[in-house]
Amino acid sequence: MLWLVSLLTFSIFFLLPSGDPAQRFVGRDSTPETIAQVKQSLGLDEPFYEQYLKFAKGIVPVPGWFLDEKVYFSYNTSVPVREQIAERFPVTAVLVIGAAVLWVGVSLLIGLLSAVRPGGRFDRCTQWLGLLFVSVPTFVTGYLLLYFLWFKAGIAPGTGIPSDESVWTAFLNGRFVLPWICLSLFFIALYARTTRRNVLEMLRADSTRTARSQGLPERVVVGKHALRGALVPLVTMFGLDFGALLGGTVTIETVFNLPGLGQYTFNAVIDADIPAVMGTAVFTSAIALVTVLIVDVLYAYLDPRIRVT
Amino acid sequence: MTTGEGTTLPSAAAGGPAFALESEPMPPTAPSVLKRLRKDRFAVAGAVGLLLVLLIALLAPLWAAVTGHGPNEAFIREGIDEFGVPRGPNADFVFGVDPSGRDVSVRTLYGARTALLVGIIATAMATVIGVAVGLLCGFFGGTVDLVLSRVIDLFLVLPVFMLTLGIASACGGPQGCVGGIVRPGLSLIIFIIGLSSWGYMARVVRGQALALRDREFVAAARLSGASELRVLFREVLPSIVPTVIILTVMVFPAVVLYEAGLSFLGVGAIDVPSWGATLGEARNVFPTAWWLVAFPGLFLAITVLSVNLLGEGLGDVLDPKQETTDAGGRA
Numbered sequence A: 001m002l003w004l005v006s007l008l009t010f011s012i013f014f015l016l017p018s019g020d021p022a023q024r025f026v027g028r029d030s031t032p033e034t035i036a037q038v039k040q041s042l043g044l045d046e047p048f049y050e051q052y053l054k055f056a057k058g059i060v061p062v063p064g065w066f067l068d069e070k071v072y073f074s075y076n077t078s079v080p081v082r083e084q085i086a087e088r089f090p091v092t093a094v095l096v097i098g099a100a101v102l103w104v105g106v107s108l109l110i111g112l113l114s115a116v117r118p119g120g121r122f123d124r125c126t127q128w129l130g131l132l133f134v135s136v137p138t139f140v141t142g143y144l145l146l147y148f149l150w151f152k153a154g155i156a157p158g159t160g161i162p163s164d165e166s167v168w169t170a171f172l173n174g175r176f177v178l179p180w181i182c183l184s185l186f187f188i189a190l191y192a193r194t195t196r197r198n199v200l201e202m203l204r205a206d207s208t209r210t211a212r213s214q215g216l217p218e219r220v221v222v223g224k225h226a227l228r229g230a231l232v233p234l235v236t237m238f239g240l241d242f243g244a245l246l247g248g249t250v251t252i253e254t255v256f257n258l259p260g261l262g263q264y265t266f267n268a269v270i271d272a273d274i275p276a277v278m279g280t281a282v283f284t285s286a287i288a289l290v291t292v293l294i295v296d297v298l299y300a301y302l303d304p305r306i307r308v309t
Numbered sequence B: 001m002t003t004g005e006g007t008t009l010p011s012a013a014a015g016g017p018a019f020a021l022e023s024e025p026m027p028p029t030a031p032s033v034l035k036r037l038r039k040d041r042f043a044v045a046g047a048v049g050l051l052l053v054l055l056i057a058l059l060a061p062l063w064a065a066v067t068g069h070g071p072n073e074a075f076i077r078e079g080i081d082e083f084g085v086p087r088g089p090n091a092d093f094v095f096g097v098d099p100s101g102r103d104v105s106v107r108t109l110y111g112a113r114t115a116l117l118v119g120i121i122a123t124a125m126a127t128v129i130g131v132a133v134g135l136l137c138g139f140f141g142g143t144v145d146l147v148l149s150r151v152i153d154l155f156l157v158l159p160v161f162m163l164t165l166g167i168a169s170a171c172g173g174p175q176g177c178v179g180g181i182v183r184p185g186l187s188l189i190i191f192i193i194g195l196s197s198w199g200y201m202a203r204v205v206r207g208q209a210l211a212l213r214d215r216e217f218v219a220a221a222r223l224s225g226a227s228e229l230r231v232l233f234r235e236v237l238p239s240i241v242p243t244v245i246i247l248t249v250m251v252f253p254a255v256v257l258y259e260a261g262l263s264f265l266g267v268g269a270i271d272v273p274s275w276g277a278t279l280g281e282a283r284n285v286f287p288t289a290w291w292l293v294a295f296p297g298l299f300l301a302i303t304v305l306s307v308n309l310l311g312e313g314l315g316d317v318l319d320p321k322q323e324t325t326d327a328g329g330r331a
Helices: A002-015 A019-026 A032-044 A050-057 A083-115 A120-133 A138-152 A167-172 A177-203 A208-211 A220-244 A250-255 A259-271 A274-302 A306-308 B028-038 B042-066 B104-140 B142-157 B161-173 B186-195 B201-212 B218-222 B228-264 B273-283 B289-318
Strands: none
Touching: A050 B228, A083 A167, A083 A177, A083 A220, A083 A250, A083 A259, A120 A138, A120 A177, A120 B273, A120 B289, A138 A250, A138 B273, A138 B289, A167 A259, A177 A208, A177 A220, A177 A250, A177 B186, A208 A220, A208 B142, A220 A274, A220 A306, A220 B289, A250 A259, A250 B228, A259 A274, A259 B161, A274 B161, B028 B042, B028 B289, B042 B104, B104 B142, B104 B186, B104 B201, B104 B228, B104 B273, B104 B289, B142 B201, B161 B228, B186 B228, B218 B228, B228 B289
16 A cells, blocks of 8 residues: 555656756756756656656665665755654644544543433534534634734744744643644544444443443443443544644644644645655655554454454 | 434444445435425524525625726735735725735635535536446446455545645646646646545445345346346435435535635635635734634635535434544645
């Protein structure tokens, strides 16, 4: 799968006529000779499949091969792609992990509470709010949060991370709080809905009836049995979303001016910086694959039936 | 939602088919659906909102005539003050002015046209492709299914947003791409979005067709001598219509948000006013120029929310055991 993604990405960007990379590499004052020279040194004069093979080697997760610096070397910034990813991934990771903690916690709570009394006031309120928050794009929520909490009230820090601050200090200074809220609102709405539906379904299941008939208190029936059953499909959903987000959250990073992986990928794509595009594509696909693997393990833990097969 | 009539059966084990077909022999008829929709709070709210957006889309040229401001016309002298800051809402410019000196009210109304156009055409594209591929897979099975299912999987895991960005930025230049065959503009954006939004639809339709293939009424039609094509179009296709409608209503908001996201990042259609584009232009000035966020953001939210509400209502009415998805806008 990783290989297919990389081949397709490469083919598409190879075929897109967005300017000659060699031309851009040497800059404005260039003679045909220097262009030819650069082309040769970058390997741009080789046929399609040979160029691709060099990139393909970078997929193999062996030290020295994975995202090899000689091949995955940005045309535009003349920095190894690996270095850039290492620098930017922590920003995206802090953003996404923080938001994930928030959204999983809050949405499970809301989902459970609204499933306990379906059709009640709390349920109806959260249902409308949920629909509202899946409908407003993150960049609008982001602006609103910034406008009111930073610009008007002044209780939250503004956008961006000063260059002398490490990711960790930025984290401690609360620079991620608004991005977390912004990113998680959408997912809270989505996950609360799914949790609610799953818990409701579990409450109607035979196993719940059995648990009730054993005289277990309702708290245990809902909190332990129903929730556990409801979690299983949620874990899959979470794995996919989490993996995808770790690959970069362009709009959030743009609104809050965070130097994350999403912005890097975006600029690489816009500038048709093929090594950078390939590098981030390989990296993000690998991350997504790893998350899916972790999810499978979690799955077996939550649902004993799967362990057998 | 399950507050309405009919209790749902406990779901098949985790990972089972998303759309378990229960014993509902015939899809509900259109008049009865409409009747029940009118009683659904969500559906009514959604329909009202959508009508509002449709109305402002239709009235956009009228408003442009009333104000005398074209959608792409710049009013640097009247709209931008001596510090280069766009002016806020006033008698001439009801929704204020954008950083390029254009009338936000006119552009917001025209933005409704863009959003609806993208929404309708790209959703139609995704639906046609998704249903066709899904039916081919599920109904015929075998090698066709094997190959096409891999294609579906591929479309579901591809970094679609990235590829879209690449195509949109490479073809968005004035000279277009592929030797000028692909021209930049709204049609390119619609095409890209439609082409990358059908994967989920195809997968669900495939599952349904697969389940229907072995149902009694399909077998009965076969036994009575109906041709494969007839079975496909007269028996299987009508049975999946409710699902397809629900899915279509879920694709629509996703597609509208997709366009807004692309335009926000500056790779959308440049030739037409777009809510996303105005929101993107607000990036550095929004604390002072709040009107650049408020108006396009409000209408974007109303549009997407209305369709989502309609979908919620339709889900209640058509299929109490609906599957909600993550077909929302992704960051």
